[in-house]
Amino acid sequence: MSTAVPLPSVQDVFTEDEVARTAYARLVPLENQAELFIRVLGQVLIQAPSLEERALVAQQIHNCATNQELIDLGKFCLEQFVEYIKGLRALSSPPKLARSEILLNIPTVAPRNHLEAKKQALVRDNYRCVVSGFVDFDAIEALPRLEKDIATTPAMIRYTECCHIFPEQEDRNDFEEPGHHNTSSRFTLAHVFGGAHEPSLAETGIHNLRNILTLETGTCPAFREFMIWLEPTGEIANQYRLVKRYAHYGKDLPEVVTFFSTSPDLPVPDPRFLAFHAACARVLQLSGAGKFINRLLYQPKDSSISTYSKVRLRLA
Known part of the structure; x- marks a missing residue:
């Protein structure tokens, strides 16, 4: 689907941002030449979650002297999405957590690896999926009090996973390609949508709890593959509306979720990181890049965007 x-149309976007509007106006006539690349670039400009990120994308578009450079920039953005999704998939097999390793007390040291992040996120999230509310299967036997929760609430029991928003990122300082002579080494997908180079995450690594959600095993892949994402309600802090790529997916999931922590020392997922994830999800959905990338990543290992897109520049 x-x-x-x-x-x-140009008339429908950026009515109060002339710089973004003129940048966008350069893209629309090229949509028929390289549909996928131009749609990705156009949606990256539209979906950027802040004026700062939008200005950066608009400037990169203005820096392109020719139509071919614009197409190349769109291709570069698509490549960033591919690397982002590959990085998330590489984290999709979390370490097994023995029941004896379930933490009973509030940890005092920030997590340094995937296993520690999983343990601490479980403590923070009261041993349950932050979206569905399902209680972690392994925690039930380690913590008898959770059995009482199950007995007195509609909560169900499921295995949970430690789900990252950002994967590891490679240094892009050596990036140099025709059409991008003025492209900053910081112009990566994560920088455009705000957050991956935020100093504290760079210092503490991707296992920082602000980059982690506890999700049950059916919901985690959906979040990782951008089938669902979270948009702030704007009503109270850390409250989000659950958005789905397909309306029929996850009918049993709540429409609104609110994040809480069992301790002020265990931070909830960072709203900026969730805004990044949501912006990516919208771009992938509206441009058609999500379907393209899924097909690409199931191709032989030597496949690339350049070779695969020769027959897929237009969307089915």
């Missing part, structure tokens, strides 16, 4: 849509 395709979710791709054509780029909106």
